[in-house]
Amino acid sequence: MKPFAYARPGDVAEAVRDVVAEPNAVFLAGGTNLVDHLRLGVARPDLVVDVRTLTSREVTDLPDGGLRLGAASTNSQVAADPRVRERWPVLAQALLAGATGQLRNMATTGGNPLQRTRCVYFQDVTTPCNKREPGSGCSAVGGYTRYHAVLGTPAVLPDPAAPESCIATHPSDMAVALAVLDARVQVLGPNGERTIPFTELHRLPGDDPSRDTVLEHGELITAIDLPALPAGTRSAYRKVRDRASYAFALVSVAAVVPPDGELRLALGGVAHKPWRATRAEEVLRGQQLTEDAVRAAIAAELADAQPQPGIDSGNGFKIPLVARTVLATVRGLLPEEQS
Amino acid sequence: MDAEITLRVDGEAHRLTVDTRTSLLDALRERLGNTSPKKGCDHGQCGACTVLLDGDRALTCLALAVAHDGAEITTADGLAPAGELHPVQQAFLDSDAFQCGYCTPGQVCSAVGVLDEFERGWPSHVTEDLTGRPEMTSDEVAERMSGNLCRCAAYVNITPAVQQAGGAR
Numbered sequence: 001m002k003p004f005a006y007a008r009p010g011d012v013a014e015a016v017r018d019v020v021a022e023p024n025a026v027f028l029a030g031g032t033n034l035v036d037h038l039r040l041g042v043a044r045p046d047l048v049v050d051v052r053t054l055t056s057r058e059v060t061d062l063p064d065g066g067l068r069l070g071a072a073s074t075n076s077q078v079a080a081d082p083r084v085r086e087r088w089p090v091l092a093q094a095l096l097a098g099a100t101g102q103l104r105n106m107a108t109t110g111g112n113p114l115q116r117t118r119c120v121y122f123q124d125v126t127t128p129c130n131k132r133e134p135g136s137g138c139s140a141v142g143g144y145t146r147y148h149a150v151l152g153t154p155a156v157l158p159d160p161a162a163p164e165s166c167i168a169t170h171p172s173d174m175a176v177a178l179a180v181l182d183a184r185v186q187v188l189g190p191n192g193e194r195t196i197p198f199t200e201l202h203r204l205p206g207d208d209p210s211r212d213t214v215l216e217h218g219e220l221i222t223a224i225d226l227p228a229l230p231a232g233t234r235s236a237y238r239k240v241r242d243r244a245s246y247a248f249a250l251v252s253v254a255a256v257v258p259p260d261g262e263l264r265l266a267l268g269g270v271a272h273k274p275w276r277a278t279r280a281e282e283v284l285r286g287q288q289l290t291e292d293a294v295r296a297a298i299a300a301e302l303a304d305a306q307p308q309p310g311i312d313s314g315n316g317f318k319i320p321l322v323a324r325t326v327l328a329t330v331r332g333l334l335p336e337e338q339s
Numbered sequence: 340m341d342a343e344i345t346l347r348v349d350g351e352a353h354r355l356t357v358d359t360r361t362s363l364l365d366a367l368r369e370r371l372g373n374t375s376p377k378k379g380c381d382h383g384q385c386g387a388c389t390v391l392l393d394g395d396r397a398l399t400c401l402a403l404a405v406a407h408d409g410a411e412i413t414t415a416d417g418l419a420p421a422g423e424l425h426p427v428q429q430a431f432l433d434s435d436a437f438q439c440g441y442c443t444p445g446q447v448c449s450a451v452g453v454l455d456e457f458e459r460g461w462p463s464h465v466t467e468d469l470t471g472r473p474e475m476t477s478d479e480v481a482e483r484m485s486g487n488l489c490r491c492a493a494y495v496n497i498t499p500a501v502q503q504a505g506g507a508r
Contacts, residue, residue, distance in 0.1 A: 005340050006359040006405050028406060035362070035401045036382050048359070050406050076395075080461040085469040096464040100486025101452060102386060105395040106402070245464065245485035 001038050008050040012188055012220060015051050020190045020218035022047045027220055029055075029072065029111035032103050037116070041125045042132055055110060055222050059083070065228030068186075071110030071221050075174065076101065078109060088226055090235035090254050094177035097239040100246050110221040113175045113185075113201060116212060117168035117272075118248055120144055130166050130209040138165035138209075145310035147248060150318045152204045152271040153306045166209030167308055169269055170202060171248050176268035177237055179276045180254040183226055189219035198224070202273030209272075232259040238329040239268070240321060251321045253329045261289055263297075263330065270305075270318060277301045280326075289334060291327065298326045344408040348373060349417025357404045364388045364399035367414065375416035375444045379488070386487035389445035389452075390414050396452030398486075415444035418451065427451050427504040434500035438491035446487045450501045453483045457505060475505045 009015045019025040025047035028034055037043035056070025059081050067088070069078055078084055079095035099107065107115075121127045121139035128137035140148055141160040148167040158165035175198075183198040201213050215221075229235070235256040241247040252268035263284050265277040280297035287293045302323065307316030340359045345352055348371060355370055364381075367373045367390075376399050379387030383401040390399055391413040399412075418425035424432070427450045437443045457475055465482045466473045473479055480501045481494070489497065 001360045003340055004359055006342060006403070008406075028403070031403060031406065032383060032398075032401050035403060038360070039381065048403075052406065076456075076461065080456075080459065082470070085462060089469050092462065092469055093464075096462060096466075100386070101456065101483055102389055102396050102398045102449065102486045103383060103401075105392075105452075106397050245482050 002041070002044045004038075004045050005047045006050065007047060009054070012051065012054050012222060015049050015054055016188055016190060016218050016220055018047070018049045019220075023217065025049055027051050029108045030074070030106040032099075032107045033111070033115040040123055042116075042123060051110075051220060052108070055220075062225060062228075067226040069109040069224045069226065071108060071223055073109045074105055075099070075107045075109070075112060076104040079104065084226075087229060088177075088181060088235065090180060090237045090256060091174070091177040091226070093237035094173040094239075094252075094254060097237060097249075097252070098173040109224050112172055113178065113198075113224075114213065114215075114221070115172055118147065118171045119168040122168060130163055130205075131168060132210075134208070134210045135163040137161045137163075138167065140167050140310075141165055141308070143310055144312070145308040145315045146312060147250065147269070148308050148310075148315055149271045150305045150307055150315060150322075151267070151275055151302075152273065153308075155304065155306065157306070157309075164205060164207045164209065166205040166272065168205075168209070168272060170212070170271070170273050172274065173237065173239060173249060173252060173268060175202070175274040176252055176254045176266045178224065178226075179274040180235070180256050180264050180266035181226055181229075182264075183224050185221055186223040186225065187215065187219050188222050189216060193222075199274075199276045204272050212272075229256065230258050230260075233257065234333045236329055236333055238325055238332075240325055251318055251325050253322075253325045255326070255329045255333055257289070257330070257333045263289055263294075265326065267322060267326075270322060277326075279303075289330060291331070294327055294330050295323065298323045342405045342408075344405060346371070346404070346407070346410055346412060348412045349414055350420065359403070359405050361404045362400050363390075363392075363402040363404045363407055363410075363412075366404035367399060367412070373414055373416060375414035376448075377441055377444060379442070379445075384488070385442070385445075386449060387442050387445040389448045389487065391448055391452060394455075396449050413448070415447045418447065425451065427454070427501070430500040430504035431497070434496045434503060435493075436496040436500035437489070437493050442487060442489045446484070446489065446497060449484060449487045450497075450504065453480065453501060454505050456483065475502055477502065
């Protein structure tokens, strides 16, 4: 492991200043992803700035009926919070579907959405990867694509040698729930505070796959806010994976059905970012949530889906799997007589 | 780069100087001679290095020692301070919940954490009613213990051992 300096400043403002002053500095929170990357050589910082004990661990009520999750609150703490279980079950379910008890005790609200892809080539420093080493190419194209993207990718198959090629997916379950809940990210940076809608935190690879989010160097997540949902709202998270426990999603679905029936939908395991299914939501606006209507909506969402060929038949299986998982999730949220 | 830290391990305080790269696991094993937590994968995938870190089960391979200055750590060794076995350890013996034993200290620490999480009413992925109190069924225990791999596959005996220890409390 490359040597690095370690700092635990007195407060978050100092932590931001420390990171801003050192171009090759990173924030450390729970460490469940970063420490592994330090060991693998995927992350090679000169300075590690520990913020785990600097941001809030509290989960507090907001005046509008929402909830503020302090950045240092742990994944297990949030999943067990009675308010989250009662009013935002989609988030509790997503958190409980991720990782293991030990990891959830360490992983934090601020860190979870910033975890990096589990693309095997990203984690293997001996292979080309545009995300890890910009311009080196993409080993996943035509390689092992089972966990890779089908949405938000170019309409033609990417060129493995091109510097912009990246078909990685975002691995977080929590992030899919936060996307469907229209959570807001509170950020402190060198220019003060700003709020980022959760659906705009992560980005598609575009021309720079090395950047997962819109955060600038030195910007720190201090809290994530959950807006209130109307009384009577139902929500759920459904994850499909290769093992019953402790595995990343092949495909996952976060769904919210408010009393007015306007479905909100987000997908995991399908894109470089947690995928808010706005096209499906648009198709369903003002419609009854019948099986046929949901089927048509998800078909519209998947119209541009691009299956990736590769080892073990590639990942084309995700397209029908998304459709079925959405249907099953929505069916579970409708009152008996409607489903 | 070095840093000076204090770790309280199984009730005893230790002051030591560590390289900033040192994991909590290596600090315990190589510096303090506590070989109870095991190094399996060193990537947070196997659970053999599980301890109770400030009361909660955690993976010492993914924790930097320097980031846990002042932490209170209980290893499987520390669960039996005067040689008297913890109920979880006794239950593992009674249920023959291991073969080679390499994963056992991590399993035991994880199981102590699991029982505490049941006590606090924490739900899991397999809990039907998120707002209710989960029951200590074998499905619940298996899901909660999924972060501890056993290559001997003693799972069929580990699950009842955890349930027995839970019922005995």
